[in-house]
Amino acid sequence: MTLSRRAMLAAPLAAPALAQAQTWPSGPIRIIVPFAAGGSTDAVARIASPGLTQRLGVPVVVENRSGAAGSLGTGAVAAARPDGNTWLLTFDSHATLPALLPNLPFNLTGDLDPVLLIGGAPYVIAVRPDKPYRSLADIVNAARAAPDALNYGSTGNGTLGHLTMVMLGARTNTRMAHLPYRGGGLAVNDTVAGHVEMMIGSAALVAPQIAAGNLRPVVQFGPERLPALRDVPTAAEGGFPGLEAEAWWGVFAPHGTPAAMQERMGQALKESFSDERVRRTMTDTQQARLVLGGPEVLRPFLDRQVALWGGLVKEHRVQAD
Known part of the structure; x- marks a missing residue:
């Protein structure tokens, strides 16, 4: 079999990433929550942390980095090394950042890879x-x-x-x-x-x-x-079809994090949230409808959210606090 010139040039670059992915994780993992402690995003991250620690075999630490509508913590993850040691667990306001803060120092979709749509409420x-x-x-x-x-x-x-x-x-x-x-x-x-x-x-x-x-x-x-x-009607049932809004939680990785790491993290997250005790906690305390959809679910979902809510921000000239 003859390798192309592009494949031959790419091989030396891919080899270190593959080796790193095979030995990952080898140390503590940070999940950055871009909001203060005590909110729902912080709660969801801390609900998941013990199960992730058990499944990945290393400490999984939740770190709160709040400020600027969540953009400070999000930016820290976007700028982090794509080595599998830093992840972002964020909230629905993630989709409004480009419209509310047009001078973001990172690209929402280009600098962060979607890993898992946890669910919504x-x-x-x-x-x-x-x-x-x-x-x-x-x-x-x-x-x-x-x-x-x-x-x-x-x-x-x-x-x-x-x-x-x-x-x-x-x-x-x-x-x-x-x-x-x-x-x-x-x-x-x-x-x-x-x-x-x-x-x-x-x-x-x-x-x-x-x-x-x-x-x-x-x-x-x-x-x-x-x-x-169950006794409270939806907006559609009340005569306002298409009027939907759900809080949601998603996990992202710095762009370029090896696919094998992303897949393993995504699987560990799915297993953690599928645990009966964790599922019940999410349902009871966060009123969550679990989705547990991978990148193929989160990516188009985020695109729709950015288009919908970002469009409203621009059309009505909404300003951040």
Whole structure:
């Protein structure tokens, strides 16, 4: 068999990477979460960490690097050596970074390789039980009757919750006043206290107050009803087809990380999240719908998310906090 000149030139370059992949992992692995400790992304990473440590045979450490809407930690992974020792576990706002922060020092799709789409959880509009809104149509009608009088809280400008309400306003020709909070807990507390008319957040964020009876869910924005919210209609069921928004978590590697490492990490992640105890934790605490889809799932999913939410950011000139 005769090798081409290109193959002969590539062979010396491929050999070290192959050897490295065969001996990986040989030391601690970092999963960088580009947000502060205590949020859902941090929780998901820490839920996965023990199972990864067990399956890979080395310590798997979660490192929080928050700041600039998640771009600081994401940039650190994009710039890291592609040696299998650094990985990114991030959240839905990842898709809005290029539109919100056009001067990013990295390319979202060119500098990071997709590894695994873990899953998602629907965004939910919730109100105090004494509020009159029983459906999404009630909210739209109230906003139409008094433009800008109705307000809602979210976890910040440019978050998917905020952008979902922007999309709702655009589709229904209504306007509501947005109150951006620096954190989900603050938005929840003010909604429970009655300082804000309603809020939008991930199902995981509002679930504890719903269970306690302090908030009532009005609508969920997933493609189907969440088992924990089986009595709450989706937006499509409420007469607003195509209006979907889900929080999601995904894992990425620095571009150029050997395929064998990515495949092994992806398999270890799938096995960890498939563990019955971990699966139950994800379902109960994060209200998650597990997908566990590999690069062939995450890559086109991310492209669609970037196009949808990035387009909304640009069209409505949304500014980051």
